[in-house]
Amino acid sequence: MTISVRDVLQLSVVNAALPQVLAGAHRLDRPVRWVHVSELPTIAGLLRGGELVLTTGMALDTDDANAASYLESLVDADACGLVVELGATLARVPDVVVAAAQRYEFPLIILRREIRFVEVTQVVHEMIVGEQYSHIEFARDVHETFTALSLANATADTITKRAAEICGSPVVLEDLAHKVLAYGAASNSPASLLADWEQRSRLSTDRHGAGGEVWLGVPVGTAGGHWGRLVMPDPPQDDRPVRMVLERAAQALELGRMVERDRVNLRFQAEGSLLGDLSSGSIPEIEAITRARALGFRPGATYIPLVIRVHLDSTDSTMAVHRRTKRLAERAAHAGTAARMSTLTGVWGEREVAVVIACPSMVSEPDLLGRFCEMLHRGQAAHPPAEVVGVGRTAGQLTVAAASLREAGHAAEVASATAHRSPKPYYRIGELRVRGLLTLLADDQRVQDFVESELQRLLAHDAQTGDSLVDLLRIFLTAGGNKSALARRAQLSRPALYARLERIEHILDIDLADAESLLSVYVALVAYEQRSATRR
Known part of the structure; x- marks a missing residue:
């Protein structure tokens, strides 16, 4: 808990001096960074901001202009308040000083009895140092907690729930479209926490905004590559501790995402790397065939490029998407083997798998695609299937076909939004009309x-x-x-x-x-x- 001017005035050693607030009463919750005792008229030059100044008033026992200037110098130095002990040095605070403090809404307090300032500074400084130590202990515990979760490959649900437990308040992980990926409800009902979430999230604001609920949000992902946000609705007034928790939780989520992405089978890593090189046109055909053969790929008369895209549920966490993509790559490879086809298969993106099928000259393309899709969807209960297949342009060269994987990916991306209207085994970009065009331009x-x-x-x-x-x-x-x-x-x-x-x-x-x-x-x-x- 941050120590405020009000907290200092409520200390028994200060309260015994009968403190009276002359100005700035509504700003007594300003945090006190340190307590400074001084009689110098030029004390402002020694302040860094946030200090509570204690004085017997020697700097105020002067003409009105200098007394007012002294008060204004404290305001300019961002001191949090001035406490004046009345007595032998100063019987009353000059009216010009009180007027200046009221004008700047600056906390000005008088003490009607003498006290030992050293007792005040000792108590307050012990409180400040104790609070700082508590913050250090808290930060260490938070760091150890989320480091352990990262090492244990904890799920997004586990990380988010642990953040909510530490903060004692609900925490929600949402994606960039304001869809809930995971949440920790603490003592709140999930139904009330998540009700109308997307609308509330779009209208939410930070403390400096206006119009919606006041939420605290921390981005998740690397700089320039954010993929989500950790949100705390209705954060506490002093949000520094909970912000630190959310930031550490966000780091754990990103580390988990990176680890999950790197866990893909080595075969798919190798074949995916080759497909990436092929699609970029960075290697010649003879080298492409050589590398493909080394991976067990049997060249064909023509090659068909495919991209398979996973449908997502609103409850899927980012980690769950990576796991589903990995399983999809395994199923795609198995489908090719079951259909007696030679394929190159690799993870193409967060939720996509790329496949290039070698097509023998005696087999028609529609028959081959139909067999592959049948094997891919075999045993899947979902209808339409839990993924869509986009097809690029068939070519007689492996490099030319692989260059069309991007087009196949666009077809799959568009179809994932429209497949429920007219489900088909696979889709081509030319069949998707204006939706296909808009998908090609989606990143524009x-x-x-x-x-x-x-x-x-x-x-x-x-x-x-x-x-x-x-x-x-x-x-x-x-x-x-x-x-x-x-x-x-x-x-x-x-x-x-x-x-x-x-x-x-x-x-x-x-x-x-x-x-x-x-x-x-x-x-x-x-x-x-x-x-x-x-x-x-």
């Missing part, structure tokens, strides 16, 4: 800026009011702008429907009867939904 900041410029006001309105106008706009666009079809699907009366559409037009400042406006909003909405889907 200009596309993201376009989405925000088109939809930000409507998204903010929904977050603040819960009106679900974005959902209504989605149905309207899906219905091709047909209001009759929209009324049937939305189950709204015509007057209510028209009123909501007018509200959308007013918020977005567009005319929904204008074809170009409809096109812009539709493209922005598709891009927004794809971005949200790929972060789940």
Whole structure:
């Protein structure tokens, strides 16, 4: 607990001197970094900020201008208060000093009885040093706790729950799309903690903001590569200890993520490395075939590049995603073996596996792809399957086919957001139309800026009011702008429907009867939904 000016005044040794606050009463909770006893009129030059100055008033026993200047110098030095002992040196604090303290809202306290200042400094300094030692002990315990969790390869759930236990307050791990990955509820009900989480998280603010709940957030991930955030709703006033806990927990989460990523089977590391070199075009065909043969790959007449992408559940932690990706790589390799195909298989990203299939000349591509997908999904209870397969362009050279893995990855990424509409064994980028184009441009900041410029006001309105106008706009666009079809699907009366559409037009400042406006909003909405889907 930080020691404040109020805490000092409540000490028995100070209270016995009958302290009286003349100014700055509402700022008595300012922390005291140190207590300084001085009669020098130039004491401000020796201060570093946060000091409580004790004096018998010699520096105030002068003309009004110098007395006021003394008080102002303490304010400029960021002292936390001035305590003046009245007595033989000074019978009363000059009015100009009191007025200056009131003007600057600076704590000014008088003591009506004499006390030994050395007793005050001894008690306060012991408290400050004791508090600093407690902070050091606390920091050591926190460091040891999360180091042990890292060495034990603890899950994200375990790390987050331990952080909540140490802080004695709920802690939530969320991704960049404000989806909950793990949480520690402490004594709170998970239902109340996580209710309307995404909306509340979007509207939350730090202590210096306004509008939403006050939350403390710490990014998770390396600089420039953040993938999540540890959040504490309603943090304590002095958030330094809990911030330290969250920062150490964030480090443990990132270390666990890195370890999990490095745990991939050596075979997949080697084949994945080769696929990476092939896709970048950094090696010639003869070297590619040589390295592939060394890994047990049998060359074919043509080569088919695939990327398999894992579907995520809202409850999946980052660690769970890595484990599922590793298992998917194992299943993909097994599917190739079961279908009697020669394949190169490697982990392609956090949630993707790349495969290049050698295709004999006598086997048709659709038959081969169908067999591979059947083997891949065999024994999987989920329907549609728990992953999607994107297919690149088939080529007669291994390097040319591998260069199309990026295209296959784009197809899988788009399909992961749309597969539930029309599930298929595999997808090609050309079949995905505008969604395919937007996925190819997904990392372009200009596309993201376009989405925000088109939809930000409507998204903010929904977050603040819960009106679900974005959902209504989605149905309207899906219905091709047909209001009759929209009324049937939305189950709204015509007057209510028209009123909501007018509200959308007013918020977005567009005319929904204008074809170009409809096109812009539709493209922005598709891009927004794809971005949200790929972060789940």
